Amino acid sequence: MAESRPVPEVDRAAAARKAVERRRARASLKRDLTTRVVTPQTVLRRATADPDSVEGSLRITDFLLALPAIGAGKRDRILDELHISSVKRLGGLGVRQRAALTAWLDTRFPVTEPRGARSRLLVLAGPTAVGKGTVAAHIREHNPEIHLSVSATTRAPRPGEIDGVHYYFVDDAEFDRLIEQDELLEYAVVHNRSRYGTPRAPIDAALAEGRTVLLEIDLQGARQVRRAEPAATLIFLLPPTWDELVQRLVGRGTEGAEERARRLRTAKVELAAQNEFDHLIVNEDVAAAAAEVVELSLSSAR
Numbered sequence: 274m275a276e277s278r279p280v281p282e283v284d285r286a287a288a289a290r291k292a293v294e295r296r297r298a299r300a301s302l303k304r305d306l307t308t309r310v311v312t313p314q315t316v317l318r319r320a321t322a323d324p325d326s327v328e329g330s331l332r333i334t335d336f337l338l339a340l341p342a343i344g345a346g347k348r349d350r351i352l353d354e355l356h357i358s359s360v361k362r363l364g365g366l367g368v369r370q371r372a373a374l375t376a377w378l379d380t381r382f383p384v385t386e387p388r389g390a391r392s393r394l395l396v397l398a399g400p401t402a403v404g405k406g407t408v409a410a411h412i413r414e415h416n417p418e419i420h421l422s423v424s425a426t427t428r429a430p431r432p433g434e435i436d437g438v439h440y441y442f443v444d445d446a447e448f449d450r451l452i453e454q455d456e457l458l459e460y461a462v463v464h465n466r467s468r469y470g471t472p473r474a475p476i477d478a479a480l481a482e483g484r485t486v487l488l489e490i491d492l493q494g495a496r497q498v499r500r501a502e503p504a505a506t507l508i509f510l511l512p513p514t515w516d517e518l519v520q521r522l523v524g525r526g527t528e529g530a531e532e533r534a535r536r537l538r539t540a541k542v543e544l545a546a547q548n549e550f551d552h553l554i555v556n557e558d559v560a561a562a563a564a565e566v567v568e569l570s571l572s573s574a575r
């Protein structure tokens with residue numbers, strides 16, 4: 274008979290630390306699913322590729338509950354329908370269970386296919402602090418062939434901002450005039466405060482010259498561009514994780530706690546709209562994300 278030896282204290286402490294880390298990683302994964310920073314299909318794929326991963330160790334019940342609009346009742350009905358036991362973890366699903374779950378996910382959360390030919394008008398949107406401004410600035414510096422639209426805004430310039438370079442800083446009366454004269458392709462009140470809009474003339478001129486035009490605007494603006502120019506290429510920038518998005522917002526240090534909380538609430542709503550976009554790009558690394566945007570501009574032929 275094998276003699277049972279006492280587990281050394283250090284091993285026990287290390288195992289406890291590991292368990293805490295894994296619980297944290299699972300909590301973070303659940304947040305990413307809830308906020309749609311990651312698709313359920315991606316999580317299932319990772320769980321299948323490596324059953325020992327955080328994704329693989331996620332309980333099927335927690336996985337389903339983290340999906341938008343699924344409560345305990347629906348969860349149980351889905352498990353019944355797919356013949357999956359509630360004690361299963363994602364990494365431990367059988368081949369047939371996995372296929373049934375994948376089919377159900379694809380019906381419930383369809384992955385958008387890029388549409389046919391798109392125009393050279395590119396829109397970059399995404400939640401607050403995901404890095405839209407940083408990626409756009411990188412493109413401005415490294416890809417001067419791309420025309421970066423300069424927006425008009427009623428907000429006051431910040432130190433270092435130059436009128437006509439970062440924004441056209443205008444007062445309310447001038448913004449009203451721009452709207453009345455139909456000089457804006459789109460406009461919106463952003464963050465409940467100032468008005469921002471895209472001047473139409475410089476864009477038309479750049480497109481007429483055959484140049485690619487990039488607009489860095491908010492979700493409301495992106496929707497207006499879609500209506501005005503259905504062939505525009507809509508790009509949604511995603512954070513690597515929800516926690517990273519929060520870190521970036523805090524790290525930027527430009528908003529107080531209350532304003533940050535408000536923006537994060539808006540971010541959740543905006544993330545839920547990502548399916549309206551033609552392409553999703555994860556901003557893990559600025560240069561890589563910028564390169565992906567530039568790549569899309571090259572493949573947009575019209």
Ligand SMILES: Nc1nc2c(ncn2[C@@H]2O[C@H](COP(=O)(O)OP(=O)(O)O)[C@@H](O)[C@H]2O)c(=O)[nH]1
Pocket residue numbers: 405406424425428459460461463469470471489490491492493494495
């Ligand atoms: N709809 C719309 N949104 C814009 C435009 N220009 C900038 N924005 C958005 O307005 C927000 C700018 O917020 P703010 O913090 O004041 O300035 P930032 O530091 O330049 O991002 C970002 O979400 C931009 O995407 C525009 O012309 N139209």
Ligand SMILES: Nc1ncnc2c1ncn2[C@@H]1O[C@H](COP(=O)(O)OP(=O)(O)O)[C@@H](O)[C@H]1O
Pocket residue numbers: 399400401402403404405406407408521522524525556557558559
């Ligand atoms: N890929 C990245 N990795 C790490 N930090 C980033 C990355 N992209 C942007 N940031 C940082 O995140 C913060 C928010 O970026 P910003 O461009 O202001 O976001 P947005 O324009 O989307 O509101 C900034 O402090 C920026 O330096």
